[in-house]
Amino acid sequence: MLLTFDDGYAGHYEHVYPLLKRYNVPAVFSGFPGKLDGEVVSRP
Numbered sequence: 001m002l003l004t005f006d007d008g009y010a011g012h013y014e015h016v017y018p019l020l021k022r023y024n025v026p027a028v029f030s031g032f033p034g035k036l037d038g039e040v041v042s043r044p
Contacts, residue, residue, distance in 0.1 A: 003027040 003020070005012045008031035020027050 001025070004030070006030045 003025065005016065005027060008029065012029060016027075017029075019025075
């Protein structure tokens with residue numbers, strides 16, 4: 001099983017990543033380069 005997360009929302013790192021690490025579940029996080037400057041396009 002492999003979980004994937006796209007768009008690089010902060011909640012993925014704040015909430016999902018600790019759970020994945022705790023339960024040793026592999027995942028792929030894909031960031032959206034348009035948000036690297038800190039501009040929030042939709043959800044935070």
